[in-house]
Amino acid sequence: MAKSLLIISRQAPWAGPSAREALDIALAGGAFDLPLGMLFLDDGVFQLAPAQQPAQLQQKNLAANLQALPMFGVEALFADARSLLERGLDAEHLTLDVEVLDDAALAALINRFDQVVTL
Template sequence: MAKSLLIITRQAPWSGPGAREALDIVLAGGAFDLPLGMLFLDDGVFQLQAAQQPGQVQQKNLGANLQALPMFGVDDLFVSSVSLAERGIDPHSLSLEVQALDDAALSALVDRYDQVITL
C-alpha cells in the first residue's frame, strides 16, 4: 500500500517557485493515485485568494491548477485558520473549498500522514 503524503505549502504564489513546486508535487501524486493532502499554511494561504493578478509581478497564475486538484483526486485540502486570521483573509472568500483547522487540529492532521513535505 502506498504511503500517505501531506504537502505543506507556506509560500505566497508570487514569492518564488515554492508554491508552484508544491502544487506540482500534489498534482503528480494525484495522477498516480497516492493518498495525499495539501495544507496551506502561513503565507501559503494567499494562494487561495480569488482574482489574483500574478502577471503584474511576472508570475504565472496558479488558480487554474488549484481548481484542477479535485480532478486529480486531491480532495483533502486544508488551511490554517490562524494563518487566515493573521492575514485578514475571510475563509468564506477563498477560491477553493478547503477545511479550516485550528492549531490543535493541524497537529493531529500532520500525525495522520506517513510523510510530510514542506515547501
C-alpha cells in the same frame, strides 16, 4: 499499500517557485492515486485568495492548477485558521473549498500522514 503524503505549502504564490512546486507534487501524486493531502499554512494561504493579478508581477497564475487538484484526486485540502486570520482572509471567500483547521487539528492532521513535505 502506498504511504500517505501531506504537502504543506507555506509560500505565497509570488514569493518564488515553492508554491508551484508544491502544486506540481500534489498533481503528480494525485495522478498516481497516491493518498495525499495539501495544507496551506503561513503565507501559503495567499494562494487561496480570490482576484489575484499575477501578471502585474510577471508571474503565472496558479488558479488553474489549484482548481485542478480535485480533478486529480487531491480532495483533502486544508488551511490554517490562524494564517487566514493574520492575513485578513475570509474562509468563506477562498478560491478552493478547504477545511479550516485550528492549532490542535493541525497537529492531528500532520500526525495522520506517513510523510510530510514542506515547501
